[in-house]
Amino acid sequence: MNGRLSGTVRAVVLDIEGTTSAIAFVKETLFPFAEGALGGFLRARGEDPAVAGLLAEVRALSPGEEPEAALRGWMARDEKVTPLKALQGLIWRQGFEAGRLRGHLWPDVAPCLRAWAAGGIALRVYSSGSVEAQRLLFAHSEAGDLTPLLSGFDDTRTGPKREAASYAAIAASAGMAPADMLFLSDVAEELDAAAAAGMAACQVVRAADGTVASGRHPACATFPEVAARFGLPAPDVPPSG
Ligand SMILES: CSCCC(=O)C(=O)COP(=O)(O)O
Numbered sequence: 001m002n003g004r005l006s007g008t009v010r011a012v013v014l015d016i017e018g019t020t021s022a023i024a025f026v027k028e029t030l031f032p033f034a035e036g037a038l039g040g041f042l043r044a045r046g047e048d049p050a051v052a053g054l055l056a057e058v059r060a061l062s063p064g065e066e067p068e069a070a071l072r073g074w075m076a077r078d079e080k081v082t083p084l085k086a087l088q089g090l091i092w093r094q095g096f097e098a099g100r101l102r103g104h105l106w107p108d109v110a111p112c113l114r115a116w117a118a119g120g121i122a123l124r125v126y127s128s129g130s131v132e133a134q135r136l137l138f139a140h141s142e143a144g145d146l147t148p149l150l151s152g153f154d155d156t157r158t159g160p161k162r163e164a165a166s167y168a169a170i171a172a173s174a175g176m177a178p179a180d181m182l183f184l185s186d187v188a189e190e191l192d193a194a195a196a197a198g199m200a201a202c203q204v205v206r207a208a209d210g211t212v213a214s215g216r217h218p219a220c221a222t223f224p225e226v227a228a229r230f231g232l233p234a235p236d237v238p239p240s241g
């Protein structure tokens with residue numbers, strides 16, 4: 001089994017889908033919202049410089065195909081293509097700000113994030129969802145605005161989640177050694193990459209998501225279990241639910 005079980009953790013890097021938040025929320029709420037709004041969004045905003053720049057990235061990645069068709073194909077296959085993820089974030093902004101979307105968090109997550117931040121642990125996010133989407137989810141979460149607890153956000157513009165260099169870049173941007181950082185994710189290949197970069201790595205195995213422990217990393221079902229296993233502060237009141 002890879003990964004350290006002891007040592008001082010100074011920062012926790014959080015995956016979102018399958019870790020802080022239900023896979024079903026991403027696949028059954030967020031993705032259909034973006035898919036349903038895509039056509040109207042491109043007609044209304046396609047010439048805005050930011051959107052036009054992302055559409056140019058789509059054309060470069062899928063030459064000869066209509067950008068909307070390329071985007072729909074990537075959505076159907078859940079491909080984590082950077083300009084798609086950025087466009088989804090822009091579309092979700094409308095939903096989060098209008099109150100039509102609220103960021104799902106498992107009930108054990110917010111109490112632990114508050115306890116860890118209060119205990120001086122730096123909290124960062126690394127998700128395939130764009131930085132904009134990450135900020136929106138935590139700003140409009142079911143547990144309120146948690147963005148003041150978070151000190152860094154990275155997406156696939158930092159690098160692919162299954163490559164060690166991405167985790168080295170995250171550590172450099174945090175100004176820490178990888179060995180001071182703990183990465184939490186449901187996906188074993190992401191944890192392999194983080195461990196290869198020298199981070200501690202823990203698989204979050206949420207029963208409701210049907211995640212299966214890989215056996216390659218320590219596995220925890222909840223954030224309080226992570227806290228106990230890695231010597232992080234525990235919340236004062238054990239979360240219910
Ligand atoms: C609001 S974040 C949306 C999550 C998302 O789009 C996604 O692809 C999830 O990937 P993750 O790396 O968090 O598993």
Ligand SMILES: [Mg+2]
Pocket residue numbers: 015016017018019185186187
């Ligand atoms: Mg995930």
